Amino acid sequence: AWIEIPIATFRANVDLVSTGRRVALEGTLITLIPFYQRSYGLNARLILDSSDDFDQILVTEESQIKQDQGYPIDQARFREMMEWMHHPMDPTASVDHTKDFRSRLMDCLALCDREFRAIGSYFAISLIYKSGVLFQLISNELLEKQGKLGFGLHLSNDDHNFDYELIKKVMTPISEQYAMDLEIIDDIETYQKNYDNRLEELMAEIVMILTNVYHVDIEQVELDPFEI
DSSP: OOEEOOHHHHHHHHHHHHHTOOEEEEEEEOOOBTTBTTOTTOEEEEEEOTTSSSOEEEEOSSSHHHHHHHSOOOHHHHHHHHHHHHSOOOTTSOOOOSSOHHHHHHHHHHHIIIIIGGGTOOEEEEEEETTEEEEEEEEGGGSSSOOSSSEEEEEEEOTTSTTHHHHHHHHHHHHHHTTOEEEEETTEEEEEEEEETOHHHHHHHHHHHHHHTSOOOGGGOEEEEEEO
């Protein structure tokens, strides 16, 4: 399993980590775990202790996985898990939404303003298709060329990915046409753009990227906002 730790949290504790003392870091689970279809995005705690053979990730948000971590799995829960194994949820199944993608994205942007920015926190919105994160929208303060109180595109293209060359080929002319910046972040090519609060421009270009770069049905794209 993987957990995402806010950079400020890690920096504040890096000295303790280096001493080998027991350290607990709060973060967000960024793994889809078998038997737990809604594991991605749950609040979790990373326990680092040099006396243990393995690091621990404990889910702190109320959920099935937190319950299973805290208590022995009984026969009823075991039967549920076996039922899932023999009749799993189809990861390619269509997503049923009562609102179209554009409406959901606008609601998501408003939520980030209301729930995160209003309390002084940064945020990200993962755009997910069939359990895979395509790219993110982030607080524009987090861009390499920082903005303020707005939204930005953050699209990483890791050269270890199987579709690296294809994404690069398509994104190169798009980034030039739409004035996107190509940054190298942690040795990864990353396309960024500051939209400030130009939401119509943001919407049009996000739909264009989903359609022309990833060739997905936008109505099947999930949105996962979270605080950083």
